[in-house]
Amino acid sequence: VAVLLFWHIWSSYWHNSWRGFVAYVVTRMLICTFFASYLAVEGRDLEDTGVHWHHYVIAFAVATLAEYNHPLSLLLLAMASGVFVQGISAYSAAPVVSHDRVRATIRCMGREPLVSPWVSVGAARFYSEHCDCCAY
Numbered sequence: 636v637a638v639l640l641f642w643h644i645w646s647s648y649w650h651n652s653w654r655g656f657v658a659y660v661v662t663r664m665l666i667c668t669f670f671a672s673y674l675a676v677e678g679r680d681l682e683d684t685g686v687h688w689h690h691y692v693i694a695f696a697v698a699t700l701a702e703y704n705h706p707l708s709l710l711l712l713a714m715a716s717g718v719f720v721q722g723i724s725a726y727s728a729a730p731v732v733s734h735d736r737v738r739a740t741i742r743c744m745g746r747e748p749l750v751s752p753w754v755s756v757g758a759a760r761f762y763s764e765h766c767d768c769c770a771y
Contacts, residue, residue, distance in 0.1 A: 639707060640697065642707055643700045643711065659702070667696065670692070673732070674686065685735070688731060690722045691721075691723050701715065735755070736756075737755075738759070739763055741763070
């Protein structure tokens with residue numbers, strides 16, 4: 636796959652005008668910028684955040700390089716599309732950034748414990764610090 640990636644960049648440089656090469660590189664870099672900005676926004680709170688680059692996301696980014704009417708470009712597109720479809724169908728579209736989730740439990744004397752739905756660690760902490768156990 637690395638050879639095919641290199642071939643696409645080289646082919647874009649060799650067979651296009653300078654403007655065509657810049658357009659090819661800039662549009663592909665915009666996709667990488669989109670994923671980087673997504674990580675920057677979603678990964679702000681690193682305390683309870685996990686990042687996992689699923690292979691379907693990488694395959695999508697790689698498939699964007701395949702644009703030429705050439706057998707090697709078709710091969711890259713076929714391989715990346717296959718990985719993308721297999722990843723989505725087998726594992727579903729799992730998020731790249733995931734937050735730890737917990738259930739907050741409030742226990743009051745003489746009452747049945749109150750259990751929250753799945754919430755983030757920060758929300759559970761806020762709930763336990765600010766909610767009176769006798770309010771329900």
